Amino acid sequence: xxxxxxxxGTLSLSPGERVTLSCRASQSVRSSYLAWYQQKPGQxxxxxxxxxxxxxxxxxxxFSGSGSGTDFTLTISxxxxxxxxxxxxxxxxxxxxxxxxxxxxxxx
Amino acid sequence: xxxxxESGGGLVQPGGSLRLSCAASGFTFNSYWMTWVRQAxxxxxxWVANINQDGSAKYYVxxxxxxFTISRDNAKNSLFLQMNSLRAEDTAVYYCGRxxxxxxxxxxxxxxxxx
Numbered sequence: 274x275x276x277x278x279x280x281x282g283t284l285s286l287s288p289g290e291r292v293t294l295s296c297r298a299s300q301s302v303r304s305s306y307l308a309w310y311q312q313k314p315g316q317x318x319x320x321x322x323x324x325x326x327x328x329x330x331x332x333x334x335x336f337s338g339s340g341s342g343t344d345f346t347l348t349i350s351x352x353x354x355x356x357x358x359x360x361x362x363x364x365x366x367x368x369x370x371x372x373x374x375x376x377x378x379x380x381x
Numbered sequence: 382x383x384x385x386x387e388s389g390g391g392l393v394q395p396g397g398s399l400r401l402s403c404a405a406s407g408f409t410f411n412s413y414w415m416t417w418v419r420q421a422x423x424x425x426x427x428w429v430a431n432i433n434q435d436g437s438a439k440y441y442v443x444x445x446x447x448x449f450t451i452s453r454d455n456a457k458n459s460l461f462l463q464m465n466s467l468r469a470e471d472t473a474v475y476y477c478g479r480x481x482x483x484x485x486x487x488x489x490x491x492x493x494x495x496x
Contacts, residue, residue, distance in 0.1 A: 361425065363428070363483075
């Protein structure tokens with residue numbers, strides 16, 4: 274099983290700032306099958322990025338993903354108030370698929 | 382509109398069983414892998430199981446192997462999760478999702494395992 278470790282656990286930032294979230298895998302993620310999700314309280318998650326760097330339908334271009342192998346990042350170029358949420362990475366290249374433990378982005 | 386609607390959650394005693402259903406609409410159901418993900422109260426997301434388009438391939442997280450069974454009925458555009466020998470640690474909101482990188486989620490159904 275591939276273990277995904279996200280860092281940091283919590284980030285306190287202000288609107289307008291740039292942020293980079295990290296997701297590290299315990300072994301190489303096949304074909305960069307790595308996704309990022311955003312989840313707000315009381316809501317289902319929303320897919321942001323798939324294939325490590327492809328934005329999902331309707332996702333603003335301030336969200337970008339990069340990486341390969343075992344190291345992946347999600348960057349939000351300029352934080353909007355609605356971006357404060359919990360972010361999860363997921364690998365779907367190997368069974369069982371796995372999620373990271375999440376990074377909480379909170380308003381400073 | 383692409384839509385997934387889960388049902389079947391509820392309160393069950395330890396050792397009991399539940400069958401979750403997910404009704405799909407707005408897309409060609411038999412063209413997609415389907416996934417179950419759960420989230421315990423106040424915790425992160427946990428991938429549970431997935432199934433390929435014709436039901437010939439199924440995968441599970443280790444903690445549910447031998448207890449949970451994922452299945453689908455393509456004629457009825459429905460996904461299922463049969464959960465047996467339920468434990469307190471199975472208490473969670475269960476989401477069904479389209480595809481392996483889940484691009485469409487249901488609203489979730491709460492399963493509570495408690496005596």
